[in-house]
Amino acid sequence: MRYLPLTPDDREAMLAAIGAKSIDDLFIDVPQAARRDGFVDLPRVAGELEVERALSAMAGKNATASTVPFFCGAGAYKHHIPATVDHVIQRSEFLTSYTPYQPEIAQGTLQYLYEFQTQVANLTGMEVANASLYDGSTAMAEGVLMATRVTRRNKAVISGGVHPHYVKATETVVHAVGVETEALTAAVDAEDAVIAAIDKDTACVVVQTPNVFGTATDVTKIAEAAHAAGALLIVVVTEAVSMGLLKSPGEMGADIVAAEGQSIGNALNFGGPYIGLFATREKLLRQTPGRYCGETVDAEGKRGFVLTLSTREQHIRRDKATSNICTNSGLCCLAFSIHMSLLGETGLRQLALLNHEKAVATRDALAAIPGVEILTPRFFNEFAVKLPRNAADVVQTMADNGVLCGVPYSRLNPDAGLDDVLLVAATETTLDADIKILAGALAKVLAA
Amino acid sequence: MSTMNTVGRPTAPNEGLDANYKPATLTGGRGLLQDEPLIFEGEGWGKTGVDLPKPATNGSDLGDLVRKDPIGLPGLSEPEAMRHYVRLSQKNHAIDLAVYPLGSCTMKHNPRLNEKMARLPGFSDIHPLQPQSTVQGALELMDQLAHWLTTLTGMPAVALSPKAGAHGELCGLMAIRAAHQAKGEHEQRRKVLVPTSAHGTNPATAAFVGYSVVEVAQTDDGRVDVADLASKLGPDVAAIMVTNPNTCGLFERDILEISRLTHEAGAYFYCDGANFNAIVGRVRPGDLGVDAMHINLHKTFSTPHGGGGPGAGPVVLSEALAPFAPAPWVVNTGDGYKLVEREEDEAEQAFGRLCAFQGQMGMYVRALSYMMSHGSDGLRQVAEDAVLNANYIKARLEDLMSVAFPEGPCMHEALFDDEWLKGTDITTLDFAKAMIDEGFHPMTMYFPLVVHGAMLIEPTETESKAELDRFIEAMRLLAGAAKAGDVERFKGAPFHAPLRRLDETRAARSPRLRWAAPEGSNRAG
């Protein structure tokens, strides 16, 4: 058993030191009825080679994004990750350390968290950012709960452009504590519709840009309307790279930004682990969820960093905490921060432009196909098209032909009557040849 | 024989010099430990460490949606980035360096096979919304993981998607809430009973879901006071949340009685599975009457802690709660695997959804890789060695330090209080900081709250006897120094860490949570 250092002799010597006759003596507090003799009914110990074979066989059954023409987005994006990122996050000192509760021997983690918080605050255009939450969808749920605490109101108005899974994940949690939600009808250009739904009970308005249909919106007017009514504006971003090209949520008046940071430094991973970015205004700090790293000095006056403001958190406040969250997405923060440091502002803007250009090229290729209607007028790297047929069926047929052409909107929300809508994303990894294959195959499938 | 050039190469150190002369360095660096500025304080403005094709356009088609102001993001070339992060890394303690005996955290070895497997493109380079026909292997892996977890716990179902232990607690309580709703009892059952020794997430989660928290007393031997529990159970109680083995490192002897009383009162038994490592392969929570229990894959099943996350907290569920599990989950249809993503058909009672996608797939791969490696025999040995190591530490230190609950064996962690430090003017915190100087990460301190000056030591099964002996020897020397009145060693510690003690009051009084450009600079931020 390669992960267990004790030898039979060690065990015997240790039992003797303890004064126990056998290991069973140490389990005497377990009620007799609950003790299990022998092994549970599962396979026995296996060597590296065997495990690697078994898992590789499963991995081999999946079509990977890098090996086929690939246009899936809808909240998770295929980007190139520099080799440095994965090397650094596998360093023992980052991979195998715990939450930095002993700051004297955790300055590595603390400093990158401080840098991460600064990067996220600047990227989102906000005053402060925390050290991350689980993912974008849980960040949105936390944002809504925070808004009810700040405004002492009880209703969230959610735009029809917000990712349906984000809406569902938020409603699941906030409904449990009696917070009402008004989720508006799904529509490609839906964001401005929230303005009419704001009333005196509205704690917050939640909009997404670019939204799930890809539509990029200047939400300044929405911010003004929300603030005039005493409500907060929560801006959801599922594609973090977009903020390298588009106006930041902060610039447009957001009070809370709940974003998915996967696009920077983190692989698709079939949905997780990802990284929830959470940023807000300084005056709302005490009502925020999650952990913060702050600057201070040590006993000799040297600059250092510590976890701070922890009286908001569960280990101190217990049932009065702002959230029950106990972890952050530590290693994913590190991956984000390294990738962002490598990009720098120059690289990020370039990357964002390349994404946009690939998406425009993809749109142009699809627009030429008879029966395909482009729905999204202004987008970053993703747009919606209306097909003359059920989009889920088309996606399946295309997949059978080796092309992952996007996500049918109906998979996220089957009740919206948008069965013919396909969400198509392109990134810097998209090849011109992929676009040609996509357009050719789609034309063929639709003509059939 | 000819004489080699020996200029500048004396063979004995410091010949003729004062061995005690140790000047401070001129730059602030200390040998291998470099002082490393923030990336924002370097020369990275305008620089980039990636080579991308030059964009052909400038985004003008997006008009006034385009961001114009500086963002405030410095860049580093690849060598600079590598140095920056490697220098930072050297200021961290790590499992791979030495014992990391944080009680209730289970800091065990993280096998690198797990990392290799999680990075197979077939797992890492697949999209959560690809057609299911193109991810059958991924769904198979989730199904396999579910099989291992349900078999090891003796529970019929598992919700994989919770993203961490606290998220798992949320999942379990939401399922309990849904079950009471289905029975029409939700309005009357508004309380959750939580022992005083519970981890902070338990009461925080109960409150997060809208329950009021009622504390249950603890007995003098560190366990749930069953009489107090019984007196508080009733038709207004939705659930109890009990950690077993508990946060004092002890098995709840009356666990069967606790679950019987709970069920008799019409409530559900939520078990905090943080300490499953102590019993895996030997005790099945299903046999204890548990209705829901989260499993921290980053504790028991060795996925890396990563400096505070990401974790993963699948929740096993009893027959009574299984129908309410959140979407999505995997079904083996016989001719393939299906991901059930919506509350319809077989999932119509699902309480909703906890996150955007399928949960922490990267952690599923690592955990399954670990479980397959150990097998059922290895996992049983894991629990035994974890318990043996903790009891060994307890036995070797109990003559010098005061064990909080001395009667009987402990499970996977040994709990001491600060009684033995009385009169020394040294606190648990001081003692912990002195451990840093000796090269060890401190144990968990001041938790559980029910033990004064608590020191909770969890060695895990992946420490060798030699390493444990080294740790024990260091603890004995420190304890001896404490009792001998060597107060300064403790009060000022650590002396040999990258930094001395940090001023947390200053950090909290005027929070500085981000780098800001110095006054007068034209940098963004």
Next chain:
Amino acid sequence: MKFTKDHEWVRLDGDVATVGISKHAADALGDVVFVETPEAGKTVSVGDSFAVVESVKAASDVYAPIAGEVIEGNAVLATAPETVNADAEGEGWFAKIKVSDASVLDGLMDRAAYDAYLTTL
């Protein structure tokens, strides 16, 4: 000056009560890093949580020892929470309350009784 078992103090001048936390409480909390005082106009009843005081590792609710309408919260504490440590029973006051019923004070401890109470903890 009168004290409660929860370590609040109250001092009456005419119909205005000044309230805060005792020196003992401030010492026990350690370095105070944050205080949330009530806004003027808020009505409080005896036992209501009307303020929050935090040190680095602890957070406590502060309960109103007397009922009435808050006239003023101590604005100094927002920027200088350390005042509570420096002068808990003077400059570190939390709020001034216009008292509706002063008889509650009769049930509270005087300094000697409070000191005696502290020795029992």
